[in-house]
Structures are given as structure tokens and as C-alpha cells.
Amino acid sequence: MDSTPPAAGFAAHWSAVEPGYLNTASFGLPPDRAWDALQAAQADWRRGRTSWEGWGESTDRARQSYARLIGVDAADVAIGAQVSQLLAPVAAAVPDGAAVLVPELEFTSAVFPFAVHADRGVTVRTAPFERLAERIDASVDVVSFGLVQSSDGAVADYAGIVAAARAAGALVVVDATQACGWLPFDGSLADVVVTGAYKWLMSPRGTGFVYLAPAARERMRPLAANWYAGEDVHGSYYGLPLRLAKDARAFDISPAWHPWVGTAPALELIEELGVAAIHAHDLALANRFRAGLGLPAGDSAIVSVDVPGADAKLGAAGIRTAVRNGRIRASFHAYTTEADVDAALNALVG
The missing domain is CATH 3.40.640.10 (Type I PLP-dependent aspartate aminotransferase-like (Major domain))
Structure with missing residues (x-):
């Protein structure tokens, strides 16, 4: 049986993601295979070497x-x-x-x-x-x-x-x-x-x-x-x-x-990764974030919190989230790591 932690296995499919992206609820990041397929299709389009x-x-x-x-x-x-x-x-x-x-x-x-x-x-x-x-x-x-x-x-x-x-x-x-x-x-x-x-x-x-x-x-x-x-x-x-x-x-x-x-x-x-495995990964990270802010565990990969000055603090640390209804909305997905979560917590609570 493969003993590789799910997060490590997931990360291999996103080689270009910069640390600190916690905004999948706005838009997700393409896995390498999707990006490569898109670039190949655009190159074919540019050169006119294929049909549609x-x-x-x-x-x-x-x-x-x-x-x-x-x-x-x-x-x-x-x-x-x-x-x-x-x-x-x-x-x-x-x-x-x-x-x-x-x-x-x-x-x-x-x-x-x-x-x-x-x-x-x-x-x-x-x-x-x-x-x-x-x-x-x-x-x-x-x-x-x-x-x-x-x-x-x-x-x-x-x-x-x-x-x-x-x-x-x-x-x-x-x-x-x-x-x-x-x-x-x-x-x-x-x-x-x-x-x-x-x-x-x-x-x-x-x-x-x-x-x-x-x-x-x-x-x-x-x-x-x-x-x-x-x-x-x-x-x-x-x-x-x-x-x-x-x-x-x-x-x-x-x-x-x-x-x-x-x-x-x-x-x-x-x-291939399995929605159940992604669900477990995403929730673990979301709840790591919630725990770091003194909040109880939740059931969502999206966390909405009201922390004074959060948007500026996260932005200064290079953490990308969103603001909805005056609250920070952080979202955690397959390419998110524990290091991303910890960096966000460090920016918010030190």
C-alpha cells in the first residue's frame, strides 16, 4: 500500500502554484495536465496545424x-x-x-x-x-x-x-x-x-x-x-x-x-484523486485554520472569519483570500498545504 500522505501526492499535480493561495472559492488553479493540454491546443491553433x-x-x-x-x-x-x-x-x-x-x-x-x-x-x-x-x-x-x-x-x-x-x-x-x-x-x-x-x-x-x-x-x-x-x-x-x-x-x-x-x-x-480523499484533505486544512483562530471544527472547505485588519495582514504576507460581506473568506483545496495554512495563521495571529 502507498504510504504517501494525500497532501504530498496531491501537490505533485500542481508544480507551479505559488505559496499562499487560499481563494479557490473565487477560482481554482489548473493542474499541470490541464494547463499543458490548454497550451498545446493554443499552439496548434496559432500554427493552424490541426482541425477543431x-x-x-x-x-x-x-x-x-x-x-x-x-x-x-x-x-x-x-x-x-x-x-x-x-x-x-x-x-x-x-x-x-x-x-x-x-x-x-x-x-x-x-x-x-x-x-x-x-x-x-x-x-x-x-x-x-x-x-x-x-x-x-x-x-x-x-x-x-x-x-x-x-x-x-x-x-x-x-x-x-x-x-x-x-x-x-x-x-x-x-x-x-x-x-x-x-x-x-x-x-x-x-x-x-x-x-x-x-x-x-x-x-x-x-x-x-x-x-x-x-x-x-x-x-x-x-x-x-x-x-x-x-x-x-x-x-x-x-x-x-x-x-x-x-x-x-x-x-x-x-x-x-x-x-x-x-x-x-x-x-x-x-x-483519479477521489472526491472523498479531496474532501478529507480540504476539511483537515480548513479545520487547522479554524483551530488556529480558536474556532470549533466545521464541515466546509470554505471558512469565513471576522478578524480586525485581516485583509491587510494577509495581503502583506502574500496570502490571497477574498472578502465577502466584510469578512475574510479563505478556501482550501487539493493544492493547499499545511504550510499555506500556517502562513495565514502567522499573519493573522502571530
Whole structure:
């Protein structure tokens, strides 16, 4: 059995990361294999020595990886560019007069797609994140929430929210952008699971996925129908009749090739390392950070703290974090080390 500590094994896949990066909740850092694949594709593009089809194959590799990561059928996964774009047809399918329940501080990309339908009577209600499940009743048609909250890293009571939604007959829409890649979860429990890939999936910005359960998909219209969403992609370049894929690919948008070239190997590495192992690694570092600040252990790879002067202290020490709602938000992922955590603690508390 390999006795190499997980952190040491993980670090070998990120040879260029500078110490002190604690900001994956803003954007993840590419593993070497993703970076190298992207550079090779751009060099080929620059020199005109290949065609695009090879780049396009990365899209389906990534789709397959995402499906395995969240435990769903790849035929039920559509690809796109951003969370709001992927949720647009979901929101457009919500009936006139529907009520959508979201957490009070939910990231707007998972709220605005529903809110823009106010002109047809769609209302968006809010509830405290920790009380979301108890606020779901028969008057709620859709519950949309981040599995992990962007602002402070709070982890949703996924099973409890799903159970309450099923009892009320409400559609369950999950934004897994701050969860997928470090938090194990069963995507098939929801009706819709959308994920931007540039954070914990450590991919170039501009790639994303959405799981669309067949029953939910039947209510939706592929409003961005295009050649790439065709049943036979290469036979869908020109003219009528409409001939879209029979599965979730009907909701694909034409992919930006190079970002997908970097996305596929990043997701494949996550599969190799194992989400459970990444989860254990990330939580251990997050809780090392919390302990150093005198805080109890938590269940998230994202830690939000209020320490006077923290932003300036961390910045002066070369530690990269983010500020959300006036608090420091630090996030810990596969390439983070104990030395990174200790450097941050030294900057904050000496």
C-alpha cells in the first residue's frame, strides 16, 4: 500500500502554484495536465496545424467525468458556459404565477434567472439558509439553492431540503459550483444540478454543466437550439428540419473549444484523486485554520472569519483570500498545504 500522505501526492499535480493561495472559492488553479493540454491546443491553433474536432472531443470527456462525479447518467447532462445561462431554460419552464424559494444570500446567478420572470407572475421568496427546508410548503413550486454557500461556505441540509421539496411537490434546483470537486453528493436526488467548472473543478472559466432529470427536462424548451445540440452533430450544420438530440444534449450550447480542452483533464484528475480523499484533505486544512483562530471544527472547505485588519495582514504576507460581506473568506483545496495554512495563521495571529 502507498504510504504517501494525500497532501504530498496531491501537490505533485500542481508544480507551479505559488505559496499562499487560499481563494479557490473565487477560482481554482489548473493542474499541470490541464494547463499543458490548454497550451498545446493554443499552439496548434496559432500554427493552424490541426482541425477543431479533436478539441471538441474534450467536451464529451468532461461531460462523462461530471456525470460520474455527481452520480448521474451522462445522457442527462448538458454543457454550457455559465450558471445563469444553464439555468435560463429551467427558469423559462417555470409556470406563470409560480413561487420560487431561495436562501437570503444566494448567489444571484441562481436567483436572477427566476426573478426576470416577474412579469408573468413568478415570485421569488427568501428564507434563512439554515431554515430553508422548514419554509418549503405546498405553496412553493421551486426551491433553488447553493449546496455550499458562496458567501460563507455554509453547507446545505441537502437531504432535508430534498425531502421537504418532494413532500410539497416542488422542483429541486441545486447550484453545486462551490461544492462539486470537494464535497461528495448524489446529484440524482435533485431535478437540476448546475455547476460552473472554474472553481473547485479547477477548469478554465467559461465551462459548466447542468444535470437535467428526464422528468424536469420534459417541461423545458431548448431555447438556445443550435447545430451542436443536434442528434447528429456533424449532420446538423445546415437547414431544416429541426433535429435535436433526444437527451440532455438538446440543451448544449456550441462549446468554446479551448476552455473544454483544459476542463476534461482537470475533472479526470479529480476522479483519479477521489472526491472523498479531496474532501478529507480540504476539511483537515480548513479545520487547522479554524483551530488556529480558536474556532470549533466545521464541515466546509470554505471558512469565513471576522478578524480586525485581516485583509491587510494577509495581503502583506502574500496570502490571497477574498472578502465577502466584510469578512475574510479563505478556501482550501487539493493544492493547499499545511504550510499555506500556517502562513495565514502567522499573519493573522502571530
